[in-house]
Amino acid sequence: QKEVEQDPGPLSVPEGAIVSLNCTYSNSAFQYFMWYRQYSRKGPELLMYTYSSGNKEDGRFTAQVDKSSKYISLFIRDSQPSDSATYLCAMTSGGSNYKLTFGKGTLLTVNP
């Protein structure tokens, strides 16, 4: 079993839709959870960051972490064509190295 599983999609939604992206993981030591957005031919950029369990909201984006189920989600409300990108979940147990383990990424297309 891979440490981090993420459905690669692709996912295609109409503009204004609510998007749900998910990752599961197997390493119970993971404590820091991140979502990165990567536009085509660009580097990943940090979108959301959560420590341990709980929810975090930033504008149209909500990140949820359920450590008991080893499951994290990213919700995008009122999706826009500019949200079209690959979304990568990433996580780390912390420590001095903060080595990130990434999911494979989900390709999202928001159609106008």
Next chain:
Amino acid sequence: DTAVSQTPKYLVTQMGNDKSIKCEQNLGHDTMYWYKQDSKKFLKIMFSYNNKELIINETVPNRFSPKSPDKAHLNLHINSLELGDSAVYFCASRGDSPSEQFFGPGTRLTVL
């Protein structure tokens, strides 16, 4: 003002050649990384340096050798390039928190 920069952006070369990729960050971070992203967008860590000291060395062929002349620079030298080395290589730097990890724009390496 670019935070993490990489050169070159594109690199096309023949099998068997030796090539280098350079990375520089102006964020004052102590930790820098090299990641490899394959054609399926899977992002995997290769190396990490903290203040010029190697702290993460994943299972990477010996043909790959990172070098950090100072904490703002991390270079990657690849010997005897193979077809399977074709990928996008991302440099990243990190501050004190896992949420402060910033990626460069990537170097797209094509081995013919």
